[in-house]
Amino acid sequence: MTMEGKIFSLLDVAKNIPARVVDIKGGRSLELRLMNLGVKKGVILKKKAVCLNGPVIIEIKRSILALGRGMSSKIEVELE
Amino acid sequence: MRVVLVGNPNVGKSAVFFRLTGAKVLTSNYPGTTVEFAKGVLIKNSERVDIIDAPGAYSIEPTNKAEEVTVRLLKEAAIVVNVIDATNLERNLYLTLQLIKQQCKLLVVLNMWDETKHKGIDIDIDKLQNLLGVPVVHSCGLSGEGIKDIALKLNQAKVSSLNLEGRDLWEIIGEITSSVQTLHHKHHSFRDVMEEITIHPFTGIPFSVVVLGLCFLVVRFIGESLIHFALDPFFENIYKPFLWRLNELIHWEFLRNILIGGLINENIEFMQSLGVLSTGIYVPIAVVFPYVLSFYFVLGLLEDFGYLPRLSVLMDNVMHKLGLHGVSVIPFILSLGCNVPGVLASRVLESRRERFILATLTAISIPCMAQISMIVGVLGKYGLRYILMVFGTLFLVWFSLGVILNKFIRGESPEILMEIPPYRKINLYVLFRKLWIRISGFIKEAVPLVLLGVFMTNLLFSLGVLKVLGIIVAPVVTFIWGLPEKAILALLVGFLRKDVAVGMLGPLGLSPKQLVVGCTILAIYFPCMGTFSVLLKELGLKDMCKSLAIMLIVAILVGGLLNLIIK
Structure with missing residues (x-):
């Protein structure tokens, strides 16, 4: 079974595997807030942990970010 | 002359500011320690330089009140000192490029320089300087290393001739970092273990x-x-x-009452x-x-x-x-x-x-x-x-x-x-x-x-x-x-x-x-x-x-x- 090309939301994607952002399905302001921190279409990130029903922790470039769940569900990624 | 320290949150601007001016500001390790600006003075060759420590910002398009303060301060700055976390060039350069695009008179400071060694990061400063088109110095705000350089090079701050119109900033950052930065493998430290424990x-x-x-x-x-x-x-x-x-x-009872107060069971009770x-x-x-x-x-x-x-x-x-x-x-x-x-x-x-x-x-x-x-x-x-x-x-x-x-x-x-x-x-x-x-x-x-x-x-x-x-x-x-x-x-x-x-x-x-x-x-x-x-x-x-x-x-x-x- 190949996972390549399949699209997940950041909420559902497996942990500790590099994934590429393919789309951000939020409004312009969310896109801007994420962009400031380097989260945008085309970048590679890695989901590190999910805090129970709380934020998703990702590693991107060399920073670690915590993102709310709603936000994470709007970020679509595909496995590298 | 008015100099404003600008940079992403938690890169050590306040530490650099304190080292430059001796002003009493608080520093911590979390984004958003400084939410208001602080003013200090640096005397350089008997000339008075006003230095301002701005709240951290990821970009010049503000997303909260603290960042709004920074954007306002930027407009009044004669020289902008862009403080960067040297261990995280990839993210920090976004703001730098925005400042370049705004035609700010810029001096870039790679702060937390000591940490780059621990993290196995080598940065070619001369090359970075050439690519950005503005002077770059390194420093360590906590120990004070390199602060003198910042003061000395303030006058060399300049507007970069880099043309960024119509280009994707993140793409340029990728090009810059891959050419100036070399990463070495490093061993897991106590802090890495702590990081793992507390994040899960x-x-x-x-x-x-x-x-x-x-x-x-x-x-x-x-x-x-x-x-x-x-x-x-x-x-x-x-x-x-x-x-x-x-x-x-x-002997005056009124004064005694005011100063010592009433006796409780014949005793002074604090x-x-x-x-x-x-x-x-x-x-x-x-x-x-x-x-x-x-x-x-x-x-x-x-x-x-x-x-x-x-x-x-x-x-x-x-x-x-x-x-x-x-x-x-x-x-x-x-x-x-x-x-x-x-x-x-x-x-x-x-x-x-x-x-x-x-x-x-x-x-x-x-x-x-x-x-x-x-x-x-x-x-x-x-x-x-x-x-x-x-x-x-x-x-x-x-x-x-x-x-x-x-x-x-x-x-x-x-x-x-x-x-x-x-x-x-x-x-x-x-x-x-x-x-x-x-x-x-x-x-x-x-x-x-x-x-x-x-x-x-x-x-x-x-x-x-x-x-x-x-x-x-x-x-x-x-x-x-x-x-x-x-x-x-x-x-x-x-x-x-x-x-x-x-x-x-x-x-x-x-x-x-x-x-x-x-x-x-x-x-x-x-x-x-x-x-x-x-x-x-x-x-x-x-x-x-x-x-x-x-x-x-x-x-x-x-x-x-x-x-x-x-x-």
Whole structure:
């Protein structure tokens, strides 16, 4: 079974595997807030942990970010 | 000449600023330590250079109030010093490129240079300089290394000729970093292990319970030890005999009452006599100061190591129920020291709704350390359970009022989006300098107000102002709260200093139940003067009035309920 090309939301994607952002399905302001921190279409990130029903922790470039769940569900990624 | 320090949050701008100017600013390891700008002066070749430390910003398009401040400051800058976290060029250069695009006269500082070695990062500064087209220097704000270079090269700051029109900034950053930066493999360190433990919920939650429990124990241990082994012996054995001597020397009764206060069973009681020199000195120095000192010491450790952002993530869920997100944990914790910096820190939140909820909850249900230590001081002799009643009630008010506000205030609160900084080694010099700034601030601001508070209390007592007021508010105070009319005095003084107000309940001869009611409503009913002024500044007149109305209503309800429930 190949996972390549399949699209997940950041909420559902497996942990500790590099994934590429393919789309951000939020409004312009969310896109801007994420962009400031380097989260945008085309970048590679890695989901590190999910805090129970709380934020998703990702590693991107060399920073670690915590993102709310709603936000994470709007970020679509595909496995590298 | 006006120089503004600009950079992403938590890159060490304030540390660089302190090294350049010697100004008293606080530094920590979490994004959003500086929410207001600070001004300092650097004298260079007998020329005066104004240096401004701006709040951290990820970009020049602001997403919160703190970033708005920065964007405004940028417009007035002659030279912009862009401070960068050298261990994270990839993210930091985004702002740099935006500044270049804005045609700012720029000097770039690669801060935290010492950390690059630990992390196995090599940066070719000359190459970076050429690519960016502006001068680049390296520094370490904590140790002061490289600061001289910043001062020397200020004059070389220039507008870059790099043309960025129509290009994707992140793409350019990729090109730059891959050509100037070499990464080496590095071994796992203790801090990496800690990072793993605290980021995963199954280990992180138990860990946070242990950390917070330890903090509580350490604050208590340091505070109590100072009181029992140093301050109480001093006041009993040295200061009290001195006061007795003074008492004998003063023959004018009015003055004696003001200075020494009333004798209780033929004795000077530091907690009850209410003299300016007895209670007025004892309360801030021997009751409040030890806990303020120990609290800020422990807070400094948590801040500098970088634990607070992890706590934010773990508490995010709970905060959502209150219409806030995890980042608000930091202002709440700061408020336990003093509400003023806590309310100011609300600026890191994105929406007005969140800031209103945070400020209101803080002013109502987070007692400051001075107040906490007095509550413990006044109720301690009756047993732990009464102390718990006060803090338990405040906790319940905090949570339920948060839920209610979240429900009834229109709008939605945005979600958490926060950078979690790496853990950093604690630098003792920096830690103790910060402690000193906070403690000297407490002594300079609080002690005179406490003295004034005690003085006024005495004066009001002697002038009989109370009787008039008593008639007006008696129904609430006596009927609903079950307190004697004299307790009004405490409510009045509470506007000046809450710790003195709590202390004033002592001499009224209240029952433990009345003390619990009194301590709780004193926390809730109205902010102290300092908090009042930041509430006005941060919320504006209209929202502050709403917030005050909520406080009064909650105080009447909660005081009344406690009066009914407690036996």
